[in-house]
Amino acid sequence: MRAVGIIFSNIHDNNVPELARLRTMGSIPFGGRYRLIDFPLSNMVNSGIDTVGIITKSNYQSLMDHVGSGKDWDLARKDGGLIILPPFGDSGNDKLYTSRLEALKGITNFLSRADEDYVVTSDCDNIMRINYNDIIEEHIRNRADITMVYKKVRGEKITEQTATGLVLYNGRVIGVDYKAEPEHGNLNLLINIFVMKKSLLENIVMDSISHGKSHFMTDIIASNLKSMKIMAYEHKGYYAGITSLLAYYNSNLSLLNETNRHELFGDRSVFTKIRDSAPTKYGNSAIVENSLIADGCVIEGEVKNSVLFRNVKVARGAVIKNSVVMQNTVIGEHCTLNCIITDKNVVISDKKMLSGSENHPFYIGKGIRI
Numbered sequence: 001m002r003a004v005g006i007i008f009s010n011i012h013d014n015n016v017p018e019l020a021r022l023r024t025m026g027s028i029p030f031g032g033r034y035r036l037i038d039f040p041l042s043n044m045v046n047s048g049i050d051t052v053g054i055i056t057k058s059n060y061q062s063l064m065d066h067v068g069s070g071k072d073w074d075l076a077r078k079d080g081g082l083i084i085l086p087p088f089g090d091s092g093n094d095k096l097y098t099s100r101l102e103a104l105k106g107i108t109n110f111l112s113r114a115d116e117d118y119v120v121t122s123d124c125d126n127i128m129r130i131n132y133n134d135i136i137e138e139h140i141r142n143r144a145d146i147t148m149v150y151k152k153v154r155g156e157k158i159t160e161q162t163a164t165g166l167v168l169y170n171g172r173v174i175g176v177d178y179k180a181e182p183e184h185g186n187l188n189l190l191i192n193i194f195v196m197k198k199s200l201l202e203n204i205v206m207d208s209i210s211h212g213k214s215h216f217m218t219d220i221i222a223s224n225l226k227s228m229k230i231m232a233y234e235h236k237g238y239y240a241g242i243t244s245l246l247a248y249y250n251s252n253l254s255l256l257n258e259t260n261r262h263e264l265f266g267d268r269s270v271f272t273k274i275r276d277s278a279p280t281k282y283g284n285s286a287i288v289e290n291s292l293i294a295d296g297c298v299i300e301g302e303v304k305n306s307v308l309f310r311n312v313k314v315a316r317g318a319v320i321k322n323s324v325v326m327q328n329t330v331i332g333e334h335c336t337l338n339c340i341i342t343d344k345n346v347v348i349s350d351k352k353m354l355s356g357s358e359n360h361p362f363y364i365g366k367g368i369r370i
Contacts, residue, residue, distance in 0.1 A: 002115075002116040002117055002118070003047075003049050003116050003117070003118040003119060003120050003132065003136060003195075004049070004051045004052070004053070004111075004114040004116040004118070004119055004120070004198065005040075005044040005049040005051065005052035005053070005119075005120050005121075005122070005132075006052075006053050006055065006104075006107070006119060006120070006121040006122075007026070007037065007040050007041065007044075007052060007053070007054045007055065007121075007122055007123075007124060008055050008100065008103060008121070008122070008123050008124065008192075009024045009025060009026035009027075009037060009054050009055060009056050009057070009060060009063055009124055010024045010025055010026070010055070010056065010057035010058065010059075010060070011025070011100060011103070011123050011124075011125075011192075012025055012123060012124075012125050012242075012243070013025050013057075013059075015125065015242065015243050015244055016028065016242060016244065016245055016248055018245050018363050018365070019245065019248065019343070020059070021059075021365075022059060022062075022366060023059050023062045023063070024056065024057070024058070024059050024060045024062070024063050024124075025123075025124045025125055025242070026054070026060075026063050026124040027060070027062040027063040027066055028242070028248070029309055029326050029327065029344070030127065030242075030248075030251070030252065031252060031255055031292070031307065032255075032292045032293070032294040032307050032308065032309050032310075033272060033294045033295070033309065033310060034270060034272050035063075035066050035272065035273075036124045036125060036127070036242065037054070037063060037066065037067060037124050038270055038271060038272045039124075039126070039127050039128065039129075039270060040122040040123070040124060040126065041054075041067070041073055041082075041271070042073065042269065042270045042271045043122070043128075043129065043130050043131075043132060044120065044122075044132060045073050045074060045075065045271065046131070046269070047120075047131055047132040047133050048133065049120060049132060050074075050075065050077065050080050050081065051080030051081065051083070051114060051116065052070075052075060052081075052082055052083070053083045053084075053085045053107060053110050054067065054082070054083070054084055054085060055085045055103050055106075055107060056084060056085060056086070057097065057103075060084075064084060066273050067082060067084075067273075068273070069081075069082065070082025072271055072272065072273050072274055073271045074271075083110065085106070085107050085110055086106065098214070099214050099215055099216065100192075100215075100216040100217075101205075101208050101213060101214055101215060101216040101219065101220065102214055104201070104204075104205050104216070105205055105208065105209055108202070108205060108206075111198060111201065111202050111205070112202065114198060116198060117197060117198060118136055118139075118195060118196070118197055118198060119194075119195070119196055119197070119198045119201050120132045120135070120136070120193070120194075120195050121192075121193065121194045122192065122193045123192040123193075125241055125242040125243065126191050126192065126193065126239070126240075126241060127238075127239070127240040127241070127242070127251060127264070128191070128235060128237060128238060128239045128240070128264070129237060129238065129263065129264055129265075129266060129270070130149070130193070130235055130237070132193075132195070134233075135147055135149065135193070135195050135233045136195055138231075138233055139195045139196075139231065139233075142171070142229070142231045143229065144229050144230065144231040145196060145197075145200060145228040145229045145230060146194060146195070146196045146200070146221070146228060146229075146230045146231070147194070147195040147196070147230075147231045147232070147233050148166065148173060148190065148191075148193070148194055148221070148230065148231070148232050148233070149190075149191045149193035149194075149232075149233050149234075149235050150166050150188045150189055150190055150191055150232050150233070150234060150235070151188075151189045151191055151234070151235050151239045152186050152187070152188055152189070152234060152236075153186065153187055153189050154186060154187075164176065164177065164178055164189070164190040164217070165177040165187045165188050165189060165190065166188040166190055166232055167188070168188055168232050171231055171232055172229065172230065172231055172232070173221070173225060173230040173231065173232050174225060175225070176190075176217060176221060176222045176225075178217070188232065189241075191235060191239065191241070195233075204220055208220070237263050238260050238263035238264045240254060245341070245361065245363060246359065246360070246361065248324075248341070249324060249339075249341055249361040252307045252324045253305065253306075253307065253322065253324070255292060255307065256290055256291070256292065256305060256307070275295075275310065277294075277295035277296035277310050277311065278295065278296055279295060279296075280293050280294070280295060280296065280297040280298070280299065281297070281298045281299070282299050283298070283299065283300035283316065285300055285301070285316050285317075286299040286300055286301065286302075286303075286314075287301075287302040287303070287304075288302075288303045288304075289303070289304045289305070290304065290305050291303045291304065291305060291306045291307065291308065292306075292307045292308065293308045294308060294309050294310040294311075294312075294327075295310055296310045296311040296312075297310070297311060297312045297313070297314070298312075298313045298314070299314045300314060300315055300316040300318075301314045301315055301316055301317055301318030301319060301320070301331070301333075301335075302318070302319045302320065302321075303320045304319075304320070304321045304322075305321055305322045306320050306321065306322060306323045306324065306325065307323075307324045307325070308320075308325045309325065309326045309327040309329075309344075310327045310328075311327055311328045312325050312326075312327070312328070312329050312330075312331070313329070313330045313331065314331045315330075315331060315332050315333040315334075315335070315350070316333055316334075317333045317334040317335075318331045318332065318333060318334060318335040318336070318337075319335070319336045319337070320337045320340075321337065321338045321339075322338055322339050322358070323337050323338065323339065323340040323341065323342075323361075324340075324341045324342070324361075325337075325340070325342050326341075326342055326343050326344045326346070327344045327345070328344055328345045329342045329344070329345070329346045329347070329348075330346070330347045330348065331348050332347075332348055332349045332350035332351070332352065333350045333351070334350060334351045335348050335349075335350065335351065335352045335353070335354075336352075336353045336354070336355070337354050337355075338354070338355040338356070339355060339356035339357050339358060339360075339361045339362065340354055340355070340356055340361065340362050340363075340364065341361050341362070341363045341364065342363075342364045343363070343364060343365050343366035343367075343368075344366050344367070345366060345367045346364050346365075346366070346367065346368050346369075346370075347368075347369040347370070348364075348369075348370045349369070349370060352370055354370070
């Protein structure tokens with residue numbers, strides 16, 4: 001029951017253009033010390049998947065710097081291990097891919113060399129802890145062709161304009177609603193995790209090349225609901241999807257809830273690149289309430305209901321509330337920040353007052369000085 005893993009690092013960059021302008025989705029910082037790639041990659045390692053291909057596209061230098069050889073995930077191996085796959089579309093030329101299916105067309109050599117029986121594919125914008133072996137076992141038990149993962153959510157919790165929902169009958173997918181806009185009841189929200197036999201995926205890719213197909217959900221899933229047995233697997237634990245800047249903001253702050261932290265980090269590790277940072281230093285005037293503070297910070301002001309990444313400096317008299325502050329940000333004396341997202345290396349000089357709102361957090365780009 002061996003499986004090879006495929007992770008799409010860029011597939012939904014357009015969902016968060018502010019954060020992905022200079023980096024790929026997979027290298028977006030999250031939760032104080034992690035990158036988004038850490039979650040699907042750790043899930044694969046924890047599930048015993050030791051050959052993982054990461055499909056890249058553009059702006060992936062920071063991703064390569066982060067994952068390196070895969071050593072921090074125990075994937076630095078002679079056979080298999082972590083493999084960065086090139087950002088090309090149609091097999092045989094240098095055209096960049098524009099869809100999931102085109103990305104898969106570009107890795108036919110990787111697929112053909114893999115000797116595993118099954119393939120697990122995942123995006124980088126799904127923050128969750130999941131055992132892929134459980135999905136594979138249910139996939140085999142159901143004698144399914146393809147198994148898709150979904151999360152049952154209340155309709156009113158969908159903050160985006162549209163979402164992709166699955167229509168199910170006894171666990172089988174009988175319909176796909178690309179523009180689900182629920183007002184009441186539950187939505188079977190599609191999480192882009194798929195399990196299938198490697199041979200089937202290879203056949204799908206070769207068929208799509210010969211017939212000019214380009215969209216995985218439309219041309220493969222929706223078009224074959226009757227001819228293939230496509231089943232759904234419900235994920236019941238913590239889940240956060242990075243579908244917008246607001247979703248990113250809310251997902252970070254959701255980690256201030258102890259139950260969410262336990263469900264996400266629990267008894268299985270989420271691995272990341274190890275950095276030798278000094279412990280955080282708290283001054284005599286520091287006040288910290290209900291916040292996540294990473295290593296290397298210097299806190300002399302107030303931090304409430306916020307997430308601070310490594311090496312953030314908060315000067316005396318500064319007040320930070322309901323905010324996400326990324327690595328190496330410097331907050332000057334007597335500043336006030338409320339509902340703010342700062343990217344890396346931001347400097348906010350003394351006595352500045354900045355505020356967004358819970359529904360519209362204010363974003364400050366990488367390296368900006370205010």
